[in-house]
Amino acid sequence: MNRRRDTRTLDLFADWTPPAVTDRPDERVLRARTLRERIALAVAEVLDGCKDRTREQIAAEMTEYLGGEAVSKAMLDNYASQAKDEHTISFARLVALCAVTGDHRPLQLALDPLDRVSIETRYVGAIQEAMAREQMERLERLARAGRRQWRGAR
Numbered sequence: 001m002n003r004r005r006d007t008r009t010l011d012l013f014a015d016w017t018p019p020a021v022t023d024r025p026d027e028r029v030l031r032a033r034t035l036r037e038r039i040a041l042a043v044a045e046v047l048d049g050c051k052d053r054t055r056e057q058i059a060a061e062m063t064e065y066l067g068g069e070a071v072s073k074a075m076l077d078n079y080a081s082q083a084k085d086e087h088t089i090s091f092a093r094l095v096a097l098c099a100v101t102g103d104h105r106p107l108q109l110a111l112d113p114l115d116r117v118s119i120e121t122r123y124v125g126a127i128q129e130a131m132a133r134e135q136m137e138r139l140e141r142l143a144r145a146g147r148r149q150w151r152g153a154r
Contacts, residue, residue, distance in 0.1 A: 044080035
C-alpha cells in the first residue's frame with residue numbers, strides 16, 4: 001500500500017508549540033555556581049528586561065508596593081551584582097520586584113530545588129480536574145476488578 005502525503009491540506013499544528021506553563025530563568029542563570037549567584041543573575045535578568053522603565057522607577061514602585069520601605073537604584077544594582085554576597089535581595093523585596101515588573105522567573109528559580117512550580121492561578125482548575133480524573137480512573141479500575149471478582153464468585 002503506497003501512502004503519499006497530502007500536500008494540499010494545511011497542517012494546523014505544524015508551526016505550533018504549546019505555551020510554557022511556567023516562566024523559567026535563562027540557562028545562564030541556572031548554570032551559576034551558587035544560589036546567591038543565581039539570585040543575582042535572576043534579578044539582573046528581570047531588571048534588564050524592563051526596557052520601558054529605569055531602575056529608579058522600578059525602585060520607586062517597589063517602595064510603594066512595600067508600603068514605604070525604601071528601595072533605591074543602588075540597592076537594585078547591588079542585588080543584581082554577583083560580586084556582592086552580602087547584598088542578596090530579601091524575599092519581601094523579591095516579591096515586590098516580581099509584582100511591579102510582572103516577571104515571575106525569580107520565584108520559579110526559588111521553587112526549582114523544592115521540585116515545585118509557579119503557575120498562573122487560572123491553571124489551578126485544570127490541575128484539579130486532571131487530578132480528579134486520575135482518581136476517577138483509579139476508582140473505576142478498582143470497581144471493575146471488584147465486579148469481576150464478585151461475578152466470578154458465583
